[in-house]
Amino acid sequence: MGSGDSGALLADAVYTQLLDRIFSGALPPGSPLSVPALAAELDVSRSPVRESVQRLIYDGLAVHIPHAGAKVAQLDQESVLDVMQVREVLDGLAAREATLRAAPGDIARLDELISRQEELLGRTPEPHVEAALDLEFHTEVRALTANAALIDALRRLDAQAHLYRSALWSSQHNRELAVREHRAILAAIDAGDARAAQGAASAHVASLMVRMRRWPAARRAAGR
DSSP, X not given: OOHHHHHHHHHHHHHHHHHHHHHHTSSOTTOBOOHHHHHHHHTSOHHHHHHHHHHHHHXXXXXXXXXTEEEEOOOOHHHHHHHHHHHHHHHHHHHHHXXXXXXXXXXXXXXXXXXXXXXXXXXXXXXXXXXXXXHHHHHHHHHTTOOHHHHHHHHHHHHXXXXXXXXXXXXXXXXXXXHHHHHHHHHHXXXXXXXXXXXXXXXXXXXXXXXXXXXXXXXXXXXX
């Protein structure tokens, strides 16, 4: 393996660590992303950290503030809903294309992911764990399309919405609805009904948008 390959692997590893910290809440919105400080903390050179921070900015998970450096992005509800509107169309397209390409092994892998989600429904909610499983399910569906442009667009969109949407997984009702909707998408893919898969995936995102609008009000009503 050449030095270039090693550097790319190190940059990927650093990026994954920073992504995990953002998604887990260890680096909450507004947190500074100081390259020197992170490099010292992770015991790596500044180059892979600098590259990783630039990737976070590209993905919409971080922003560069003049004279202040990079910070974890702070997204409000309306910004996230704008992202979700685009996802509604593109996730429908992804499910349609995935249906046309899915092999039995692919369907079995998606079924296993949903089964893991269903098992968690009987336990105390773990929002970040369940949000990660949700992201994995959608990522697997999109990967089946073999459309690099579509996959990259949806990866960036979902990354931006992921932080805001993860709170939905603390509600039992929202958890059950999301998993049921995943089952509907998979059932259509399994049946080979591309149009139904497209409709189920688009409807899932549209329903998520409604629940996201309701969620802040529901939390305030509950005194949380």
